[in-house]
Amino acid sequence: MFIDPQTDRGGDGSGPSPALTIVGETDEGIIVNGVKPVGTSAAFAQWLHLGVFFRPGLPPDQVIFGVIPTNTPGVTIVSRESYVNDDAANHPMAAMGDELDSAAIIENVLIPWDCVFHVRNVEHAMLYPKRVFDWHQYYVLVRAAVRAELMVGLAMAMANSLGTYEIPEVKVRLAKFVEFQHILQAAVLAAEEHGFITPGGQFKPAPLRVDTGRAYFLEHYPAMIQELLDLCGRVALMYPSEGQWNDEKLRKWMEPTVTGAHGDGYDRIKMARVIHDLFLTEWGTRQQMFDNFQSTPLRMIRFLNMMRFYQTPTGDHIDFARQVCGIEKAETAIDAQPAYIRRIDRAAAPAGAAT
Incomplete structure (x- = not known):
């Protein structure tokens, strides 16, 4: 949980803040008070990893890096509304679960010294996240590559069902998905191939290759979503629910409307449900927001790349x-x-x- 509250960004940062702050220090550790507003899956976690991102005017007492058990007295987890949909037949993706972003209210909690990694050094706040997140960003890149692999499969399968796969213009559009997936796969392989052993003895995938792949994904992902939805047409929005499909009176009318060039109509409906869940629901929109902002957004990725490069x-x-x-x-x-x-x-x- 590194993100701080989005309070007034126009001031010099010297006014009162709800951000997590050191309010005391004892022989046992530091006493902290405040709010960490975003932690993915924090409600399911056993430990909270606390940190901070550098910003101009960051007070030293808000530079806190450490861990605390989630069930520590004085810690309250406040989760947003869940986007899980238990109707697995109609919402196959949303029924799989929700990472459930949460806030942590931390009321005068003691963090023992053996759980404190670093405090009060503002300059270090610029360096610490980079060291921690280099490995995390690799997982983010792999996640993006898997998403691209799914998208190329959905696009080709839907075009095959609709009978548009052999149209030259459609093939040209499908090639965009193939390129998207292969470039991200190449970034994963390059990161692994050019990885190295750190001074601490850990293997690290090459950070510049990782973040270059992440930047490519974030820049092109919205256009690929639009391309997929455009290739699907109304199919991703207008399709029978499971109950409608199982109603014999309705099905005899609806079944001919989803007859495709290949496969039966129900196959197309199942594909449409996945596409709809991924890109046209609250559950899917949250995934896109998560991809945009987890760890670092696109502009920050590029800024950090240049810090690392030259x-x-x-x-x-x-x-x-x-x-x-x-x-x-x-x-x-x-x-x-x-x-x-x-x-x-x-x-x-x-x-x-x-x-």
């Missing part, structure tokens, strides 16, 4: 461009990457790996 316009890439242009290298070498990135991204080949 701090100044120099380095091997620019030397290569200067060489092609016939320009000599700069006489003064400039440290292109921040020291903390080199410390956490020091590449070392895993045992048995080709060099």
Whole structure:
């Protein structure tokens, strides 16, 4: 739970804030009070991982990184309304569950020192999340690649059912889904192939490859959703419910309207239900919002990529461009990457790996 409340962003941050704040310190630990407004699946968790994202004017007493058991006295979990729909026949995706985003109200809770990772260093708040999230972002990329794989399958299966698959223009549009999926799959493979052992001895998928794939997904995902819905037409919105389909009086009229080129009509209805749940319901819209903002939104991904890539316009890439242009290298070498990135991204080949 790293996100702070969306209070007045126009001030200097010095006024009263409901954000989680250190209000005391003892030999046993720190005493904190305040609200963490977003934690995915917090209601199901045994521990809350508390942190903060850097922002201008961030008070040192709000720089808190640590963990506490969810059932700690003084901790109240407040969840949003669930989007689960128990009608599995009509809502096959929403019936599978909901990650149930929650807020945590933390009232004068003691966090023992052995559960405190870091406090009060504002500069460190810029560095800590990057170290923690590098592994998390890899899972986010894999999730995006799986979503793209599902979308290409749904698009091709629906076109096959509608009898539009052989139309050249439809094939061109389906190719967009194939490209989308293959680029994301390539990003996953590249992240794994170029991963390395950190100074702490952990294998880390290459962060720049991971975040480049994430940025590509976030930029193109809305257009791919629209493309899929457009290829489906009314099918994803207007289809019989399970009860209507099982009503013999209605079914004799409706069944001819869903007869396809391949497969029976009920197959198309089942596909339509999945597409509708994913992209045209509260459950599906929440998934899209989650993809847009979990960990870091698109603009922040790109900003952090440049922090990791080069701090100044120099380095091997620019030397290569200067060489092609016939320009000599700069006489003064400039440290292109921040020291903390080199410390956490020091590449070392895993045992048995080709060099």
